[in-house]
Amino acid sequence: MISLFTGVRTEEARALRWDHVDLEGDPDADPPLSPSIAIWRSVRAHGDVKTKRSRRTLKLPARCVQVLKEHKERQEKERAHAAELWEDAGLVFTTTLGGKLDAANVRRSFRRICAAAGIGEAWSPRELRHTFVSIMSDSGMPTERIADLVGHTGGSRVTEVIYRQQIRPVLQEGTEVMDRVMPRTRRTVCRRKSADE
Numbered sequence: 545m546i547s548l549f550t551g552v553r554t555e556e557a558r559a560l561r562w563d564h565v566d567l568e569g570d571p572d573a574d575p576p577l578s579p580s581i582a583i584w585r586s587v588r589a590h591g592d593v594k595t596k597r598s599r600r601t602l603k604l605p606a607r608c609v610q611v612l613k614e615h616k617e618r619q620e621k622e623r624a625h626a627a628e629l630w631e632d633a634g635l636v637f638t639t640t641l642g643g644k645l646d647a648a649n650v651r652r653s654f655r656r657i658c659a660a661a662g663i664g665e666a667w668s669p670r671e672l673r674h675t676f677v678s679i680m681s682d683s684g685m686p687t688e689r690i691a692d693l694v695g696h697t698g699g700s701r702v703t704e705v706i707y708r709q710q711i712r713p714v715l716q717e718g719t720e721v722m723d724r725v726m727p728r729t730r731r732t733v734c735r736r737k738s739a740d741e
Contacts, residue, residue: 546608564584567604583598600695
């Protein structure tokens, strides 16, 4: 849900620590601060995010706040159950013993979720990020702004060419303009028929 609703990379989500998650915000601050996540780390060899521009703090949608609160409660129960076996790395997403997730863990879990949802197992977690970009684009958000949200560098070309998959056809605009400029009338049809004969 975090990848789908915020566009974070799975490598960033796997490295997300609870001390980089603010589930309350500060509504009394001036200006008010919303619940957010700080994307400052990844599971890459050096521990940093992919690029400098990838380091960003993102406001959390209300649905994500609720899901993360429930997830934190479940994780606390897992920690209590595991007792001394728990590996406390402070990570948000972990194995049942608190260990780091690897890419295979995430793919396997994601495919199980997709199969249970009845959409097949051919999906990968990165498609959540692509879906986020497509939804933002389809909602009218400028590509440059989407690139900021997902941490792309070098302008919006990567966002536009690789990530964005339009949900609705966008090539209908030309037809709409032509229909407005040159409406089909009976007289136009008659002229064309005469010219064709």
